[in-house]
Amino acid sequence: MSGVGVLDKASVLLDIVEGGPATLAELVTLSGMSRPTTHRIAVALERLGMLTRDVQGRFVLGPRLGLLSVEARRDRLAQAAAPVLADLRTRTGLDARLYRRRGTLQICVAAASVGVAGPETDAVGTARPASAGPAAQVLFAWEEPEELYEGLCRARFTAAHLALVRRQGWAYGNEPMVPGAVSLAVPVRTGTGGVAAALVLTGRSARMPAAPDRALSGAAVDAAVALGDALLPGRDGSTPAGRPGT
Numbered sequence: 001m002s003g004v005g006v007l008d009k010a011s012v013l014l015d016i017v018e019g020g021p022a023t024l025a026e027l028v029t030l031s032g033m034s035r036p037t038t039h040r041i042a043v044a045l046e047r048l049g050m051l052t053r054d055v056q057g058r059f060v061l062g063p064r065l066g067l068l069s070v071e072a073r074r075d076r077l078a079q080a081a082a083p084v085l086a087d088l089r090t091r092t093g094l095d096a097r098l099y100r101r102r103g104t105l106q107i108c109v110a111a112a113s114v115g116v117a118g119p120e121t122d123a124v125g126t127a128r129p130a131s132a133g134p135a136a137q138v139l140f141a142w143e144e145p146e147e148l149y150e151g152l153c154r155a156r157f158t159a160a161h162l163a164l165v166r167r168q169g170w171a172y173g174n175e176p177m178v179p180g181a182v183s184l185a186v187p188v189r190t191g192t193g194g195v196a197a198a199l200v201l202t203g204r205s206a207r208m209p210a211a212p213d214r215a216l217s218g219a220a221v222d223a224a225v226a227l228g229d230a231l232l233p234g235r236d237g238s239t240p241a242g243r244p245g246t
Contacts, residue, residue, distance in 0.1 A: 009033060010041050010050075014061070017051060021058035077188065077196055080230035081110035084223050088201065089114055091219055095202040098188070098227070101139040104154060106130040109197070116181055116202050132156040134171035134185035138198040141165040142187065170220070172212050175202050182208040186220045188227045196231060199224045 009031070016022055016030050028038045042059055045051040052062040081098050088096040089112040098110040108126045130136040131154050140151040141162040152159060165171045175181040182205045188197040201220055209216070 006041065009037065010045055013038070013042055013045065013059075014050065017059050017061055021054050021056070021060045023058050027059065076230045077227060078109055080227055082112070084226050085110055085112035085199075088112065088219060088223050092201060092216065093203070093207075095200075096223075097200045097202070099135045099139065099185075099198045099200060100196070101130050101136075102127075104130055104151075106135055106139055106198070116178065116204060128177055129154070133176040134173050134183045135198040135200045137162060137165050137171040138185040138187050139195060141171070142193075142195045170212065170217060174205075178202060180205055184208075184212050184216060184220055186217075186224045188224045188231075190228070191232050197227070199227065 012031050012033075013027055016027055022030070024035070024039060024042065027033075027042060028035050031038055033041075042051060046053070046059070046062065049062045051059050054060050077098075085096040085098065088094070093114060095114055095116040096112045097108050099106045100109050101107075105127045106129070108124055111124055130139055130151065136155065137157055140148060140155070143151065148159075148162070152162075169186065171185045173182065175183040181202050183200050183202045185198045185200045187195040188199055190196045199220060201216070212220075
């Protein structure tokens with residue numbers, strides 16, 4: 001316990017609801033608090049987005065807790081990315097970058113470059129529209145239908161392109177921000193199967209195969225799996241930089 005009375009009481013209610021939906025009466029019984037106190041704190045948590053109600057009016061965990069969890073996973077991902085991308089750059093001789101989507105933008109959150117792209121396009125923090133290119137396709141391909149529809153309204157790719165990405169497990173093609181370059185993008189998945197980021201390898205088209213070969217796709221997928229492992233509960237963000245012995 002924190003020693004701060006109202007916070008400790010709020011924590012008790014969150015612990016109860018974490019175990020499943022609960023009515024106000026159940027919260028009172030399980031917490032041992034008075035009904036007025038339980039109601040006041042539960043409603044306050046609801047206003048803050050920590051709790052919400054299901055269709056039966058029971059208290060359930062709210063959307064804000066989900067967002068906090070996502071942000072915590074993103075922090076672990078950024079910490080884990082540097083050694084993994086550096087290893088990929090060494091093994092492939094290609095630019096290795098990690099993109100996350102924020103609304104209509106894709107943002108570079110980590111990079112290990114060999115200079116294929118200029119500093120204005122591959123620097124960490126660079127944002128560009130998530131409307132074209134392999135990274136954008138991967139970031140949208142596994143979205144929910146409503147989000148997918150919104151993305152396709154602005155995109156230069158189609159639902160058929162994204163269906164192919166889902167079947168293959170990767171996207172490959174011209175890099176829209178780097179003339180004469182080709183990118184391979186693979187998804188970095190969360191523990192629940194969602195896509196947290198797109199891992200992207202970029203090289204000059206003269207060096208890149210017509211389609212990803214086993215060595216290239218294997219290196220990218222292995223790195224994406226390693227980064228996805230950093231998102232699993234209990235992980236501290238340290239991640240192996242590729243397969244042992246490779």
